[in-house]
Amino acid sequence: MTSKIQSQPWVQLERIEAFIQFEPVIVTLVLVLGAWSISKLLLRNLPEDRQRTLKGQFKNLGIHLIFGMVLFAAYHGLSRLPDTLFIERTVTYLGLATIFSGATIFVKAWRILVFEYLYLSHMRVSFPVLLVNLFTLLLSIALTAWIGAEIFNVRLTPLLATSAIFSLVLGLALQDTLGNLFAGVALQFDKPYEIGDWIEIQSGTQKWVGQVYDISWRATVLIGFGEEAITVPNRVMGQAQISNFATKYRPIMRNVQIRLPFDVEVIRAKKLLIQAAVSIPEVRKTPSPFVIITETTESWINVKLQYFIDNFGLQYRIADYVQSRVLEELNRGGIHLARNQIIIEKKSGTDPA
Numbered sequence: 001m002t003s004k005i006q007s008q009p010w011v012q013l014e015r016i017e018a019f020i021q022f023e024p025v026i027v028t029l030v031l032v033l034g035a036w037s038i039s040k041l042l043l044r045n046l047p048e049d050r051q052r053t054l055k056g057q058f059k060n061l062g063i064h065l066i067f068g069m070v071l072f073a074a075y076h077g078l079s080r081l082p083d084t085l086f087i088e089r090t091v092t093y094l095g096l097a098t099i100f101s102g103a104t105i106f107v108k109a110w111r112i113l114v115f116e117y118l119y120l121s122h123m124r125v126s127f128p129v130l131l132v133n134l135f136t137l138l139l140s141i142a143l144t145a146w147i148g149a150e151i152f153n154v155r156l157t158p159l160l161a162t163s164a165i166f167s168l169v170l171g172l173a174l175q176d177t178l179g180n181l182f183a184g185v186a187l188q189f190d191k192p193y194e195i196g197d198w199i200e201i202q203s204g205t206q207k208w209v210g211q212v213y214d215i216s217w218r219a220t221v222l223i224g225f226g227e228e229a230i231t232v233p234n235r236v237m238g239q240a241q242i243s244n245f246a247t248k249y250r251p252i253m254r255n256v257q258i259r260l261p262f263d264v265e266v267i268r269a270k271k272l273l274i275q276a277a278v279s280i281p282e283v284r285k286t287p288s289p290f291v292i293i294t295e296t297t298e299s300w301i302n303v304k305l306q307y308f309i310d311n312f313g314l315q316y317r318i319a320d321y322v323q324s325r326v327l328e329e330l331n332r333g334g335i336h337l338a339r340n341q342i343i344i345e346k347k348s349g350t351d352p353a
Contacts, residue, residue, distance in 0.1 A: 015150070015151045015153075016091075016092055016095035016096060016099070016151070017079075017095070019095075019099055019150070019151070020072070020075060020076075020095050020098055020099065024102060025072060025102070028102060028105055028106055028109065031106065031109040031110070031113075032061065032065060032105070032109045034113070035058075035061075035109055035112045035113050035116065036058065038113070038116045039054055039058070039112075039116060042116075042120060043116060043119055043120070046119060050119060053115070054112070054115065054116075054119075057108070057111065057112045057115060058112065060108065061105065061108045061109060061112065064101065064104055064105050064108060065105055067101060068098065068101035068102055068104075068105050071094065071097055071098040071101050072098050072102075074094060075091060075094045075095050075098050078090060078091045078094060079091050096151070099147065099151070100147070103143045103144075103147065106143070107136060107139050107140055107143065110135070110136075110139060111132060111135070111136050114131070114132050114135050114136075115132055118131065118132070128184075128188065128195060128214065128215035128216070129214075129216075130184055130185075130188065130215055130216060130217060131188055133217070134185065176233075176235070177217075177218065179234075179235045180217065180218045180219065180233050180234040180235050181217050181218070181234070183233075183234035183235045183237065183238035184215060184216070184217060184218075184220075184234040186238060187215070187220075187234060187237060187238060188215070192242050192244060193212055193242060193244050193246070194212065194246070195212050195213065195214065195215065196211065196212060196246075197211070197212050197244055197245070197246040198210070198211050198212075198244075198245040198246065198312035198313060199211075199212060199222070199242055199243060199244050199245065200242070200243040200245070201222075201232060201236075201237065201240045201241070201242055202240060202241040202242075202243070203236050203239065203240035203241070208222060208224075208230050208232060209222075209224065209225070210222025210223050210224040210225070210230050211223045211312075211313060213229070215234075218233065218234065219231045219232055219233050219234055220232050220234060220237050225313065225316070245312040247310050247312075251284055251287065251308040251309065251310055252308065252309050252310065252312050252315070253306060253307075253308055254306075254307060254308075254309060254315055254318070254319060255304050255305060255306045255307070256304070256305045256307075256319065256322055256323055256326060257294070257302060257303070257304045257305075258273075258302075258303060258305070258326065258337060259300040259301070259302050259303075259337060259338040260300060260301045260303060260335065260337065260338055261300060261301075261335075261336065261337075261338045262296075262297070262298065262299060262300055262301060262338075264301065264335055265335075266293070266301065268333065268335075269291075269303070269330070269333075269335055270291040270303070272326075272329045272330055272333045272335065273289075273291050273303070273305045273326055273329070273330075274288070274289050274290065274291060274305070275329055276305075276322065276325040276326045276328070276329040277289035277305060277307045277322055277325075277326075279325055280307075280318065280321045280322055280325060282309055282310075282311065282314060282318045282321065283307045283308065283309060283318065283322065284307070284308040284309060284310065287308050289305060289306060289307040289308070290305075290306050291303055291304065291305050291306070292304050292306065299338060299340075300338035301338075305322070305326065307322060
């Protein structure tokens with residue numbers, strides 16, 4: 001006597017039918033249309049690189065949208081055919097593919113919306129893609145867990161409880177990676193610097209100076225004065241002393257120090273120094289440059305010319321322009337720099353020897 005066992009699909013059709021309805025499709029299409037409308041109405045004047053990024057995102061979303069609509073139409077078309085074992089299984093797995101396709105479209109639409117929100121709030125400055133990637137990851141995990149619980153009947157609580165040891169081992173193995181990730185997220189909330197800022201990092205005896213180029217999951221990338229790429233782990237950034245030379249609130253102050261003879265006309269010399277500074281286009285006129293006396297001796301007067309600039313990366317080139325112009329103005333005005341002098345005086349009287 002033989003028994004014929006009819007195998008069952010590993011996911012039930014009834015669970016699929018409960019999710020593939022027209023309402024979720026309409027909500028997803030409204031989400032996509034909203035993202036497209038924002039890009040056309042509010043983000044028409046974006047820089048070219050950001051326009052390319054959005055176009056690439058919408059192109060990828062469009063491909064997934066067409067593929068998802070084809071799956072949705074095929075599912076409803078096959079579900080109207082007479083019930084057979086082949087049709088039932090085909091409709092079941094086709095519906096499962098439709099659900100995952102719809103979830104992918106939903107995540108990509110929200111990813112574009114996050115990009116657009118950050119573009120609107122950072123119209124003139126860049127922002128790290130870490131924020132977008134983190135949001136995409138969390139939304140994908142949430143949707144995957146929801147699909148697993150509702151369709152595959154996966155119970156998350158026992159699964160999390162039994163995976164505690166695995167999570168502990170994984171956490172120890174990825175300690176540095178996770179530390180850099182959470183440090184990067186904390187830096188984004190605290191915002192001690194942004195992309196494009198010139199910063200100086202002091203960590204113990206090590207020091208790095210550069211312009212922030214990117215903030216990734218693992219590290220912050222700087223571009224130094226010599227156009228070299230400097231990669232600093234986010235954990236180090238979170239514990240280091242950071243000096244930010246961005247000019248969002250105040251310009252950058254720099255100075256030139258020179259020694260003038262003790263008998264120089266101080267007022268006239270100050271005017272010449274200020275005139276030399278304001279003649280450099282890269283030096284700000286407001287606040288205006290000024291000169292202070294920092295030291296006086298019997299041989300010279302030490303003066304400091306203070307001036308303000310906006311580009312920290314060009315500070316050495318601007319300093320060269322300023323010092324060259326200072327020498328020209330002083331020479332034109334007949335004022336020379338102080339020289340070190342050794343005065344030898346002959347002692348009067350007879351030699352006791």
